[in-house]
Amino acid sequence: MRLHRLDLTAFGPFGAAQTVDFDDLSAAGLFLLHGPTGAGKTSVLDAVCYALYGSVPGARQSGQGQNLRSDHAAPATRTGVTLELTVAGRRLEVTRQPPWARPKKRGTGTTLEKAQSWLREHDPATGTWKDLSRSHQEIGEEITQLLGMSREQFCQVVLLPQGDFARFLRADAEARGRLLGRLFDTQRFADVEKRLADRRRSTEAQVREGDEALLADAHRMQQAAGDAMELPDLKPGEPGLAEAVLTAAALARSTAREQLAIASSRLTAAESAQAAADRALADARELDRLQRRFAQARERAALLEERSPAYRDAQTRMERARKAEAVAPALELRDSADTEHRRAGRAEAQARAQLPARFADAGASGLAGAARRAAEELGGLESARRAEQRLAELAVERDRLDRQERADEDALQDADAWLSGWDERRAALRAAVESAQQAATRAEQLAVQREPARTRLAAARQRDRLTREAREEGESVRAATDDALTARAAWLDVKERRLNGIAAELAAQLADGAPCSVCGATEHPAPARKDAGHVDRESEEHALAAYQSADERRAGAERRLGEVQRALATAEGEAGDTPTDQLVREAQELEERYAEARSAAAQLHPATERLGVAEQERERRVTAQQKAAVGAASRVAAREPLDRERTALEAELTQARGTADSVATRAGQLERQVALLTDAADTARAAEDTAQRLKDADARLADAAFRAGFDTPQAAADALLDAAAHRELQRRLDAWQSEEATVRAVLAETETAEAAARPAADLAGAERSAAAAAARVRDAASARDAADRRRAELDRLSAHSATGVRRLAPLREEYDRVARLATLTAGTSAQNERRMRLESYVLAARLEQVAAAATVRLQRMSSGRYTLVHSDDRSGRGRSGLGLHVVDAWTGRERDTATLSGGETFFASLALALGLADVVTDETGGVSLDTLFIDEGFGSLDEQTLDEVLDVLDSLRERDRSVGIVSHVADLRRRVHAQLEVVKGRSGSALRQRGAAG
Numbered sequence: 001m002r003l004h005r006l007d008l009t010a011f012g013p014f015g016a017a018q019t020v021d022f023d024d025l026s027a028a029g030l031f032l033l034h035g036p037t038g039a040g041k042t043s044v045l046d047a048v049c050y051a052l053y054g055s056v057p058g059a060r061q062s063g064q065g066q067n068l069r070s071d072h073a074a075p076a077t078r079t080g081v082t083l084e085l086t087v088a089g090r091r092l093e094v095t096r097q098p099p100w101a102r103p104k105k106r107g108t109g110t111t112l113e114k115a116q117s118w119l120r121e122h123d124p125a126t127g128t129w130k131d132l133s134r135s136h137q138e139i140g141e142e143i144t145q146l147l148g149m150s151r152e153q154f155c156q157v158v159l160l161p162q163g164d165f166a167r168f169l170r171a172d173a174e175a176r177g178r179l180l181g182r183l184f185d186t187q188r189f190a191d192v193e194k195r196l197a198d199r200r201r202s203t204e205a206q207v208r209e210g211d212e213a214l215l216a217d218a219h220r221m222q223q224a225a226g227d228a229m230e231l232p233d234l235k236p237g238e239p240g241l242a243e244a245v246l247t248a249a250a251l252a253r254s255t256a257r258e259q260l261a262i263a264s265s266r267l268t269a270a271e272s273a274q275a276a277a278d279r280a281l282a283d284a285r286e287l288d289r290l291q292r293r294f295a296q297a298r299e300r301a302a303l304l305e306e307r308s309p310a311y312r313d314a315q316t317r318m319e320r321a322r323k324a325e326a327v328a329p330a331l332e333l334r335d336s337a338d339t340e341h342r343r344a345g346r347a348e349a350q351a352r353a354q355l356p357a358r359f360a361d362a363g364a365s366g367l368a369g370a371a372r373r374a375a376e377e378l379g380g381l382e383s384a385r386r387a388e389q390r391l392a393e394l395a396v397e398r399d400r401l402d403r404q405e406r407a408d409e410d411a412l413q414d415a416d417a418w419l420s421g422w423d424e425r426r427a428a429l430r431a432a433v434e435s436a437q438q439a440a441t442r443a444e445q446l447a448v449q450r451e452p453a454r455t456r457l458a459a460a461r462q463r464d465r466l467t468r469e470a471r472e473e474g475e476s477v478r479a480a481t482d483d484a485l486t487a488r489a490a491w492l493d494v495k496e497r498r499l500n501g502i503a504a505e506l507a508a509q510l511a512d513g514a515p516c517s518v519c520g521a522t523e524h525p526a527p528a529r530k531d532a533g534h535v536d537r538e539s540e541e542h543a544l545a546a547y548q549s550a551d552e553r554r555a556g557a558e559r560r561l562g563e564v565q566r567a568l569a570t571a572e573g574e575a576g577d578t579p580t581d582q583l584v585r586e587a588q589e590l591e592e593r594y595a596e597a598r599s600a601a602a603q604l605h606p607a608t609e610r611l612g613v614a615e616q617e618r619e620r621r622v623t624a625q626q627k628a629a630v631g632a633a634s635r636v637a638a639r640e641p642l643d644r645e646r647t648a649l650e651a652e653l654t655q656a657r658g659t660a661d662s663v664a665t666r667a668g669q670l671e672r673q674v675a676l677l678t679d680a681a682d683t684a685r686a687a688e689d690t691a692q693r694l695k696d697a698d699a700r701l702a703d704a705a706f707r708a709g710f711d712t713p714q715a716a717a718d719a720l721l722d723a724a725a726h727r728e729l730q731r732r733l734d735a736w737q738s739e740e741a742t743v744r745a746v747l748a749e750t751e752t753a754e755a756a757a758r759p760a761a762d763l764a765g766a767e768r769s770a771a772a773a774a775a776r777v778r779d780a781a782s783a784r785d786a787a788d789r790r791r792a793e794l795d796r797l798s799a800h801s802a803t804g805v806r807r808l809a810p811l812r813e814e815y816d817r818v819a820r821l822a823t824l825t826a827g828t829s830a831q832n833e834r835r836m837r838l839e840s841y842v843l844a845a846r847l848e849q850v851a852a853a854a855t856v857r858l859q860r861m862s863s864g865r866y867t868l869v870h871s872d873d874r875s876g877r878g879r880s881g882l883g884l885h886v887v888d889a890w891t892g893r894e895r896d897t898a899t900l901s902g903g904e905t906f907f908a909s910l911a912l913a914l915g916l917a918d919v920v921t922d923e924t925g926g927v928s929l930d931t932l933f934i935d936e937g938f939g940s941l942d943e944q945t946l947d948e949v950l951d952v953l954d955s956l957r958e959r960d961r962s963v964g965i966v967s968h969v970a971d972l973r974r975r976v977h978a979q980l981e982v983v984k985g986r987s988g989s990a991l992r993q994r995g996a997a998g
Contacts, residue, residue: 229252
C-alpha cells in the first residue's frame with residue numbers, strides 16, 4: 001500500500017482546505033511530520049484512517065461526525081477527506097464526508113445531512129477515473145479486503161503508536177494476549193475454548209437432566225403402582241441406577257398384569273348377573289304393559305257406550321245434508337237471480353234521479369226517443385262550432401300581433417340601454433381574465449414547493465411519534481427488565497426453598513428395614529416431614545418457566561426499542577431538528593397561499609366564458625334591433641283582414657248560441673242530456689229482464705225441494721252444510737268408528753286377555769334388582785379400568801425409562817470426551833503442564849515470530865547488545881506462553897523487558913513494532929506496506945542512538961518503503977530534509993510541505 005495524496009477540508013484543527021502530496025514526501029524514503037503540541041500532527045494520521053475505514057483510531061473514534069468537524073470552519077463548508085492510494089496494483093481514490101448539520105437555506109437553524117462516501121478507480125488505459133461505489137458498507141468491505149487488515153491492525157501496523165508497544169514490553173501475559181489477539185485475529189481460538197466450555201456445561205446438564213428424568217419416571221411408576229414398587233437407593237450419576245430402575249419397573253409391570261386379570265374375571269361374573277336381571281326386568285315390563293293395555297281398552301269401551309246417542313244424531317244430520325246437496329244448484333241459481341235483480345233496480349233508480357221531472361214516468365222506449373231527438377239537435381251545431389273556433393283563432397292572432405308589437409318596443413329599449421355600457425363592460429371582463437392568468441402562474445410555482453414541505457412535515461410528525469414510541473418502549477424495557485429480575489429472584493428463592501426441603505422428599509422414600517440412601521441406616525426413628533410451605537419440583541419448574549417468559553418479554557422489548565430508535569434516526573435525518581409546529585405553520589402558510597392562488601386561477605375559465613358570452617350578447621342585441629324595425633311594418637298590413645272576418649263570425653254565432661254563453665256550452669248541455677237519457681233507457685230495460693229471470697228461478701227451486709223430500713225450499717237450505725262443517729262432522733263419525741274398532745280388537749287379543757288374568761306385575765322390585773346388578777358391573781368395570789390404566793401407565797413409563805437409558809449412554813460418553821478437551825484447551829487439565837490456553841498457545845507462536853523479526857532491527861539499533869526472546873515459562877500463578885525477555889550481550893544474562901531504560905525501551909518498542917508490522921503483513925496475505933508512520937518517542941534518545949535508529953529506518957527503503965516520523969524533536973528537522981509542518985494559528989492549523997530537494 002502506498003499513499004499518494006491527501007485532501008482535508010474542515011477536518012479536526014484544519015479550518016481551511018489542506019493538501020498533502022505523499023509522492024513528494026516519500027521520494028527521499030524518510031520524511032518528518034512535525035509541529036507544536038496540539039497543532040494537529042495526529043489529525044493527519046486520523047484523516048488517513050478515517051478515509052480508509054470511516055472511523056479514527058483508538059479513543060478518538062467515539063463521537064464521529066460532529067467531533068471530526070473543525071471549529072474554525074465556515075458554517076457553509078462541509079467536512080471531507082479524500083485519499084488517493086495504490087494497493088494491490090490498483091490506484092484508488094476514497095472520499096468520505098461525515099454527517100453535517102448545515103445551515104438551513106431558508107430561515108434559521110440547521111439541517112442534518114447524512115454521511116456520504118465515494119470510491120473511484122483510475123483507469124491507466126484511458127487516464128480517467130471510474131466510479132465504483134457510493135455505499136459505506138461496500139467501500140469498507142472493499143478496502144478491508146484489499147488491505148487484508150482491520151482498522152485495529154492498520155493502526156498498529158501502519159501508524160505504529162510507540163506508547164502502546166512500550167506498554168506491551170512492560171505488560172503481563174494477559175495484557176499481551178489481548179493486544180496480540182486483536183492484531184492476529186485469534187478470536188476463533190478463544191471461541192473454540194468458549195464453545196468447548198459451553199458444550200461441556202450443556203452435556204453435563206443433559207446427563208444430569210437425564211438421570212433426574214429417570215428417577216422422576218421411577219417415582220411416577222411408584223405412584224402408578226400404588227406404592228407397591230420399591231425405588232432404588234441411588235442418586236443421579238451413580239452406577240447401576242438405570243439397571244435398578246428397569247428391574248423395579250419389570251416387577252411392577254408383572255404385578256399390574258396379575259391385578260388386571262383378576263379384575264377382568266370379576267367383571268365377567270358381574271356382567272352375567274346383570275344380563276339375568278335385565279331379562280327379568282324386561283319380562284316384568286311386558287306383563288305390566290299388557291295389563292295396563294287391557295284395562296285402558298275396557299275404560300274406552302264404557303266411554304263409547306255413553307256417547308252412542310250423539311253418534312246416531314250425527315249420522316242422521318249427515319244423511320239430511322246429502323239429500324240437500326241435490327237442491328243446492330237451484331238455491332244458488334235463485335240467489336244469483338235475486339242479486340242481479342236488486343243490482344239492476346238500484347242502477348235504474350240512480351239513472352232516473354239525474355233526469356228532469358218530466359221523464360219520471362217515461363218507460364224505456366220513451367226515454368230512448370227523447371235521447372234520439374237531443375242527438376239530432378247536437379248534430380246541427382257543428383257549423384257553429386267551427387265558426388266559434390275560428391273566432392277564437394282570430395283573437396289569438398290579434399293578441400299575438402299586439403304582444404309582438406310590445407315585445408319589439410321593449411327589445412329596442414333594452415338593446416339601446418345595454419349597448420350604451422358595452423365598452424366599460426368589455427374592459428372589466430378582459431381585466432378579470434388577465435388577473436386569473438397571473439394567479440394560475442403563481443399557483444404552478446407554489447405547487448412545486450408543496451411536496452418537499454409535505455414530505456418534511458410527514459417526517460417531522462413521524463419523528464415526534466417515534467420519539468414518543470422510543471420513550472414508551474424505553475419504559476417497557478425498564479418494566480420488562482424489572483419483571484425479569486423479580487421473576488429470577490422468585491425462581492432462585494423457590495429453588496433454594498426446595499433444596500432446603502429436599503430432606504423431606506428423601507425421607508418420603510424411606511421404608512422400614514431398607515437402608516437410608518444418605519447414611520445407610522436401616523432404622524429411621526425421626527424422618528424429616530414436609531412442612532406447610534414445602535416446594536416440589538413442579539413448583540420450581542413453574543417458577544423457572546415464569547422467569548424465562550419474563551426474560552423473553554424483556555428481550556422482545558429491547559428488540560422493539562432498537563427498531564424504533566433506528567426508525568427515529570432515519571426520520572430525524574429527513575426532518576432535521578425544526579419543531580413540528582413551525583413546519584406545520586410553514587406548510588399551512590404555503591397551502592393557504594397555494595389555495596388562494598388556485599382559487600383565483602380557477603376564475604380564468606369562467607372569466608373567459610363571461611367575456612365570450614358578453615360578446616355574443618352584443619351581437620344578439622344588435623340583431624334584435626334590426627328585427628324589431630322590420631316586424632313593426634309587417635304588423636300594420638295584417639290587422640285589417642282579421643278585423644273584417646271577426647265581425648262576420650260574431651253575427652253568425654249570436655243565432656246558434658241561443659241562451660247559452662257559447663256554442664260549446666250549448667253543445668255540452670245537449671251531449672250530457674243525450675248521455676243521461678241513453679243510460680236511463682238501458683237501466684230500465686235491464687231491470688225488466690232481471691225481474692223475469694227471478695220469477696223463473698223461484699219456480700225451479702220449489703220443484704227441486706219437493707223432489708228431494710223437503711216441505712219447503714227453506715228446509716232444504718237449512719239442511720245444507722258448508723265444507724268445513726261437513727269435514728268436521730265426517731271426522732267425528734270416522735273417529736267414532738275407528739275408536740270402536742280399536743277397542744274391539746284389543747279386547748279380542750288372546751295374549752292381552754291372558755295377561756289381565758295373571759297377578760299384577762312387580763315392576764319396582766325388578767327395577768331394583770337390575771339397578772343393583774348394574775352398579776356391581778360399574779364397580780367391577782371401574783376396578784378393571786383402573787388396573788388396565790395402571791398396567792398401561794407402567795408400560796409407558798417403563799418404555800420411556802428404557803428410551804432414556806439408551807439415550808443417556810452416548811451422552812455420557814460425549815460428556816467425558818468434551819470435558820477432557822475443554823479442560824485441556826482451558827489450561828486447567830493435569831495433562832496441560834504449562835497451564836497454557838489454546839489461544840495463548842497460538843499467540844505464543846506469533847510472539848516468537850515477532851521477537852525474531854524485531855531482534856534483527858534491535859541489534860542494529862543497540863549496536864548488537866540486545867536480543868528479544870520469547871519465553872514459555874509461567875509467571876507466578878498465571879498461565880504461561882506469552883513471556884518476553886531481552887538478552888544483554890554485555891552481561892550474557894537474560895532479563896525482563898521492564899528493566900530497560902527510557903531510550904532502550906523506545907528503540908526496543910520501535911523494533912518490536914517494525915517486527916510486528918512484518919509478521920502481521922505476512923499473516924494478512926503479504927500486502928506490501930510502502931508507507932509507514934512512527935509516532936513520537938525520539939526525544940528520549942541520545943545523538944548516537946538516534947543516528948542508529950535513523951539508519952535502521954532508512955534501511956526500510958530497501959523494501960521500497962517510505963517512513964514518516966511524527967515528532968516535535970528539533971534535531972530531527974536538521975537530519976530529515978523532507979518535512980510536513982503543521983502550523984498552529986488562531987484561525988486554525990495549516991500544513992506546510994517541503995520535499996527532499998527543498
